[in-house]
Amino acid sequence: MTDFSIGVDLGGTNLRIAAVSSDGELLEKVTLGTKVVLGRDHVINEMCDAIQRLSAKYSASGKFLGAGIGVPGIIDMPTGMLRKSANLPGWEEYPVRAEIERHLNARVVLENDANVAALGEQWLGAARGVPNMAVVTLGTGIGGGIVLGGKIWHGMNGMAGEFGHVTVEPEGWQCGCGSHGCAEQYASASAIMRMAREAIASGEARSFAQAATSDPEFGAKSIYNLAIQGDENARRIFRSFGRYLGILLADLVNVLNLDMFVIGGGVSSAWDAFAPNMFEELRERSLVYAATAPKDPLSAKSPEEEGASAQTESRGERKTVITRALLGSDAGLYGAARAPVLAG
Numbered sequence: 396m397t398d399f400s401i402g403v404d405l406g407g408t409n410l411r412i413a414a415v416s417s418d419g420e421l422l423e424k425v426t427l428g429t430k431v432v433l434g435r436d437h438v439i440n441e442m443c444d445a446i447q448r449l450s451a452k453y454s455a456s457g458k459f460l461g462a463g464i465g466v467p468g469i470i471d472m473p474t475g476m477l478r479k480s481a482n483l484p485g486w487e488e489y490p491v492r493a494e495i496e497r498h499l500n501a502r503v504v505l506e507n508d509a510n511v512a513a514l515g516e517q518w519l520g521a522a523r524g525v526p527n528m529a530v531v532t533l534g535t536g537i538g539g540g541i542v543l544g545g546k547i548w549h550g551m552n553g554m555a556g557e558f559g560h561v562t563v564e565p566e567g568w569q570c571g572c573g574s575h576g577c578a579e580q581y582a583s584a585s586a587i588m589r590m591a592r593e594a595i596a597s598g599e600a601r602s603f604a605q606a607a608t609s610d611p612e613f614g615a616k617s618i619y620n621l622a623i624q625g626d627e628n629a630r631r632i633f634r635s636f637g638r639y640l641g642i643l644l645a646d647l648v649n650v651l652n653l654d655m656f657v658i659g660g661g662v663s664s665a666w667d668a669f670a671p672n673m674f675e676e677l678r679e680r681s682l683v684y685a686a687t688a689p690k691d692p693l694s695a696k697s698p699e700e701e702g703a704s705a706q707t708e709s710r711g712e713r714k715t716v717i718t719r720a721l722l723g724s725d726a727g728l729y730g731a732a733r734a735p736v737l738a739g
C-alpha cells in the first residue's frame with residue numbers, strides 16, 4: 396500500500412498537478428494546458444477533473460490523503476479564501492477551498508505558493524532533515540515561507556512570511572502593496588529591470604541599450620549574462636541586489652535564528668553574481684549571523700553537502716546556513732502535496 400496525496404501549482408500560466416506518495420516519491424506529474432486567463436470556474440473544473448483522474452488511478456494501491464493547492468496571493472486560512480492575488484483576478488472573496496472540497500469530496504488545503512515552496516524544500520530539497528528553516532523566493536517579486544518543526548508557520552491566519560514587503564529603504568521606491576522601500580523593489584527580477592532602465596536612461600549603459608534592441612527577450616537574465624561577461628553596469632546592479640538581499644536576510648536571521656535560509660526562485664540562478672555582496676552585508680548587519688556563520692559560506696560544495704557539513708563543522712556548535720534551493724519549480728508541487736498530510 397502506498398498512501399498518496401496530490402499537489403497543485405496554480406502559479407503561472409499553466410496548471411501543474413502531481414501525485415506524490417506519503418514518503419516523497421513522485422508518482423505522476425501532469426501539466427494542463429488550462430489557461431488561468433479563461434477564468435476561475437473553468438480552472439477549478441479542469442483542476443478537479445485532473446485530481447479525480449489521478450486519485451482514482453492511485454487509489455487502487457493506496458489511500459488518497461487529500462489535495463494541497465499552492466496559489467499566488469494572500470490567503471485567509473480559516474475561510475479558505477484569497478484576500479489578494481494579482482495573478483488570479485476574480486478569485487478574491489470567493490470560497491475557493493469550499494468549492495474544490497465540494498467537487499472532490501476530499502480534504503483540500505489552500506496555501507500561499509511561497510509557503511508550499513518552503514515546505515517542499517524542507518521535506519525533500521535543500522533543507523531535508525532541517526526542521527526549522529525559511530525560504531526566500533526571488534522572482535518577479537519576493538516570496539517567503541517559514542517552516543518550524545517541519546510545519547508551515549502560518550501566523551494568525553496564513554499571512555506570515557511576507558518577506559518581500561519588509562522595508563529595506565525607508566524613503567525608497569513605491570511598492571504595489573502600498574508601502575515604499577520594500578525588499579522586492581530592490582532584490583527581484585523587476586528590480587533588476589528597473590535598475591537597467593535607469594542605467595539606459597542615464598546614457599551610461601550603452602551595452603544595455605544594445606542588448607535591449609537586439610534581444611527580443613531582454614530581461615533580468617540578459618543583465619546577468621552581461622554581468623558574468625564582466626560588464627561593469629550589470630555587475631553594479633547585482634552588487635546592489637546582493638546588498639539589499641543581505642539587509643533583508645540580516646533582519647530575518649536576527650529575528651528568527653533559524654538553522655537554514657534557502658534562496659529559491661528564478662533569480663536565484665544568478666547566485667554567483669549577488670551572493671558575495673549578500674554575505675558581506677549580512678555579516679555586517681546581523682550579530683546573530685556573525686556569531687553563527689560557517690567558515691566558508693560561499694564554498695562551492697553542493698547545497699546539501701554544505702548544509703550537512705556546516706551543522707557538523709564543530710560538534711555542538713550550530714551554524715546558520717544560507718544556501719540555494721534544490722527543487723526549482725517542483726518545490727511548490729511537493730510542498731502542496733505535503734500540506735494535506737500535515738493538516739490531517
Ligand SMILES: [Zn+2]
Pocket residue numbers: 559560570571572573574575577
Ligand atoms: Zn511592498
